Amino acid sequence: MTDEFYMSLALDLAGTTKQQTSPNPAVGAVIVSNGEIVGLGAHLKAGSPHAEIHALRMAGSQANGSTVYVTLEPCSHYGKTPPCANALIEAGVSRVVIAAQDPNPLVAGKGLQLLRDAGIEVTTDILLERAQALNKEFFAYIQQRKPFVTLKQAITLDGKIAAKRGIGEQITSKESQVDVHKDRENHDAILVGIGTVCSDNPRLTNRLGNTKKQPIRIILDTHLRIKPDRLVIMDSSAPTWIVTGSKASAEKIAQLSQISHVEILQLSNPLIDIEELLLELGKRQIMKLYVEGGQTVNASFLKSGSVNQLITYIAPKIVGGTNAIPMFSDLGVKQMENAFELKLQEIHKIGEDLKIVSVLK
Ligand code: AOF
Ligand code: ZN
Numbered sequence: 001m002t003d004e005f006y007m008s009l010a011l012d013l014a015g016t017t018k019q020q021t022s023p024n025p026a027v028g029a030v031i032v033s034n035g036e037i038v039g040l041g042a043h044l045k046a047g048s049p050h051a052e053i054h055a056l057r058m059a060g061s062q063a064n065g066s067t068v069y070v071t072l073e074p075c076s077h078y079g080k081t082p083p084c085a086n087a088l089i090e091a092g093v094s095r096v097v098i099a100a101q102d103p104n105p106l107v108a109g110k111g112l113q114l115l116r117d118a119g120i121e122v123t124t125d126i127l128l129e130r131a132q133a134l135n136k137e138f139f140a141y142i143q144q145r146k147p148f149v150t151l152k153q154a155i156t157l158d159g160k161i162a163a164k165r166g167i168g169e170q171i172t173s174k175e176s177q178v179d180v181h182k183d184r185e186n187h188d189a190i191l192v193g194i195g196t197v198c199s200d201n202p203r204l205t206n207r208l209g210n211t212k213k214q215p216i217r218i219i220l221d222t223h224l225r226i227k228p229d230r231l232v233i234m235d236s237s238a239p240t241w242i243v244t245g246s247k248a249s250a251e252k253i254a255q256l257s258q259i260s261h262v263e264i265l266q267l268s269n270p271l272i273d274i275e276e277l278l279l280e281l282g283k284r285q286i287m288k289l290y291v292e293g294g295q296t297v298n299a300s301f302l303k304s305g306s307v308n309q310l311i312t313y314i315a316p317k318i319v320g321g322t323n324a325i326p327m328f329s330d331l332g333v334k335q336m337e338n339a340f341e342l343k344l345q346e347i348h349k350i351g352e353d354l355k356i357v358s359v360l361k
Pocket of ligand 2: 050074075076082083085
């Protein structure tokens with residue numbers, strides 16, 4: 001069997017745990033000795049043993065002289081767990097094949113060096129692109145120290161998110177809504193603006209998938225306008241973080257902070273600066289952020305330059321008119337040549353809707 005065959009298996013293993021390792025990457029490992037698989041492993045959860053350790057435990061003494069396939073460079077640092085590179089050396093493996101180097105500055109290249117210095121043959125870049133795509137959120141997060149931002153929208157064919165101001169009505173089909181709930185489950189946090197909380201009163205929980213996994217709800221509310229009757233305040237099934245500007249009322253902050261699932265994040269400027277917010281969320285280990293904002297939140301994220309991908313559900317409906325609400329408020333684009341240009345990455349048909357995944361060029 002080829003290196004690609006075993007690496008593909010290791011990537012499949014990593015793919016199965018991708019939704020549960022945040023803020024760690026999903027990693028898979030396969031150990032082969034004399035043409036037989038003697039160990040398999042995947043990293044299951046942040047704080048628990050890494051993929052190589054599970055596979056080494058399974059292989060036992062058969063790891064001696066084996067080849068280890070691992071989707072990410074084995075770590076070289078003492079984090080929540082000891083370094084995998086040392087464990088591989090101690091187990092006496094002969095060869096290590098990796099897909100992608102670990103961009104974590106604590107590791108980046110040092111893991112490979114440790115293995116090579118111990119006389120282990122190291123092969124890199126096997127199925128590299130698949131490995132990078134699998135952990136695109138981790139790669140962005142560990143390098144920028146900010147969450148990977150997905151801007152999700154449900155729109156009509158003519159690009160509207162509502163027929164008029166103040167009403168939040170369902171645009172897309174049931175199938176798309178199920179898909180959105182699955183995506184919510186895969187994120188560490190969901191973010192909306194206070195406008196959406198006032199008009200739609202969303203619960204912002206995942207109610208159609210694994211309901212035990214609830215992302216944190218983040219509300220951008222510069223002047224702390226939120227009312228206590230809103231579902232994100234009344235319903236305690238997920239934490240709610242309310243982000244305010246520096247001028248928000250101290251009294252209101254104190255009142256809201258008494259609610260056990262509510263936390264106030266006060267930023268340093270009177271208006272919310274997206275960059276400052278994302279750095280704060282990065283510190284709080286939010287790796288995958290799902291933005292379900294209205295036109296204002298969408299525009300501020302796009303303008304801030306920090307959107308990693310857009311997921312747009314398009315329903316075959318047209319509302320027309322000048323009162324209908326567009327997907328983005330003013331972006332300062334005066335002519336087509338200044339438009340934000342996107343590259344389409346995926347197009348799916350979901351029920352009667354289209355789902356388009358795109359990235360900024
Ligand atoms: C590996 N194998 O399966 C994973 C790795 O806090 P710790 O100790 O869990 O370390 C987390 C870091 O380790 C993470 O940021 C990434 O650089 C690396 N993840 N490395 O050798 C694995 N999950
Ligand atoms: Zn490790």
